[in-house]
Amino acid sequence: MKILPAALIFLGMLSPAAAHEYWLEAPSHSVQVGGQVGIGIFVGSDLTGQQMPYLPRGFRSLQHFAPGAEGAFVQGRIGSMPAIALSDLDEGLHIIAQETRDSRLTYTEAGKFETFLRAEGLDHILTEHAERGLPEVGFGETYSRSAKALVGVGNAEGDDFEVGLPVELVALDNPFTTYGDVQIQSLVQGEPAAYVRINLFHRNVAGVVSETHLTTNEGGIANAPDLGTGFYLANAVHMDPVRDLGPTAWHSSWASLSWSK
Known part of the structure; x- marks a missing residue:
């Protein structure tokens, strides 16, 4: 396990303007009974990004x-x-769920x-x-990120479920035991998010990444297609207006769900 020097702890805390997705990823999401798994926290775009260290003061929650x-x-060593x-x-079926504390950015580039x-x-x-009547530049946005990962151990049987993240993606089908499409439900404060975008990323065994745009129905549900063996990441963003906080105009809440086949 790699340990970062303290001076590097804060590097890579990229804003939505600099990097898009925030996700949890293991070398394999399928593990033998009694085995172990190391799951990285990543921030980046198109499944290419920087791995983040264990830094609990930046977490609202990190649960297994x-x-x-x-x-x-989830206990850990700072910087690992x-x-x-x-x-x-x-x-x-194991669920790992993380939520960050709020951060803030200012848009300075048109x-x-x-x-x-x-x-x-x-x-x-x-x-x-x-x-x-907001300007094109000079306004602020606060943001928080939530991520879930599914890990299948042995027969991988079980169900994903809502764990209480502010914006959350829930797999209504177990991707480790389901052949074909996997239904995903988008929730905002526990309520279905109807007619919203979910971006589905897939990295195949050759390392080729594809992106598919899904749209939820009235129940907040979209079908994630079976794109073959590889790593899957579903990502969604919800925006809320912010008022009476000076130059801060918006809050973005990010959610991701990852698994592999």
């Missing part, structure tokens, strides 16, 4: 839900990478906000931004 058990805080190390794993919104299927926010 073993089969049939309540969530337990991968950030999450689990061992002696019981058979079934077009950055628009580029970010269009990449996430949030074009309507541009209209609302203009209707509020």
